[in-house]
């Protein structure tokens with residue numbers, strides 16, 4: 001919102017991702033076709049044991065899909081103090097992903113702007129994702145898995161409605177990202193509830209705590225979901241969340 005107010009473009013697709021700026025690089029937050037690495041310049045982080053401040057360039061962070069050196073290699077070692085972004089004064093709009101175009105049409109937007117895109121993203125997210133202030137959740141619990149092109153072809157033969165889109169450099173071997181939410185839904189978990197642990201009724205990728213579920217109950221449910229997706233599709237899901 002701070003960037004929108006100043007007409008600085010680049011993070012409008014990330015509207016409504018809850019959290020602090022310092023946590024952003026931790027898992028290279030991303031949504032609607034944009035990841036923080038695309039506007040990232042550098043960050044300063046404090047090494048807890050050495051009591052020293054280090055500067056991390058884009059390369060140093062080794063950003064990947066919901067990954068960075070802070071999430072795995074240096075887990076628990078650094079506190080991110082500040083992040084420097086390189087934003088655009090002239091916007092490069094990204095409306096390819098998800099239902100952004102549809103929502104912009106619904107909103108009657110004639111001229112594209114970062115504000116319009118932000119509002120479209122906010123509308124879509126609010127309609128699908130549970131508000132953590134109302135019902136406990138961590139957003140997407142699982143990553144969308146990537147499979148080789150030939151694996152996808154085989155899966156599509158067996159499951160013609162499977163949702164996937166190509167990723168990476170087409171010159172390399174083709175990889176397809178599958179919609180984990182769709183896989184989970186097909187295993188019958190959408191809307192499932194056991195005690196206070198459940199799988200959200202509008203977005204199967206989100207596990208929810210209706211009140212007093214323990215961490216183990218949520219974790220066990222996630223394990224059952226992983227196992228059933230593996231059994232039905234032969235696809236290994238990975239948890240996006242950090243397990244403490």
Ligand SMILES: Cc1cc2nc3c(=O)[nH]c(=O)nc-3n(C[C@H](O)[C@H](O)[C@H](O)COP(=O)(O)OP(=O)(O)OC[C@H]3O[C@@H](n4cnc5c(N)ncnc54)[C@H](O)[C@@H]3O)c2cc1C
Nearest residue numbers: 018019020022023024026029030031079080132137138139
């Ligand atoms: C409803 C909902 C929707 C979400 N949608 C998305 C989405 O679309 N895309 C996406 O990428 N994520 C999404 N998330 C996940 C979450 O918003 C992000 O991971 C966010 O970056 C978490 O920020 P936080 O400040 O709450 O960090 P926390 O959850 O408190 O911390 C996350 C991790 O980062 C570490 N950390 C936090 N701050 C720092 C720091 N300054 N230095 C070092 N380590 C730190 C913590 O130790 C922890 O390991 C969603 C979550 C919810 C609840």
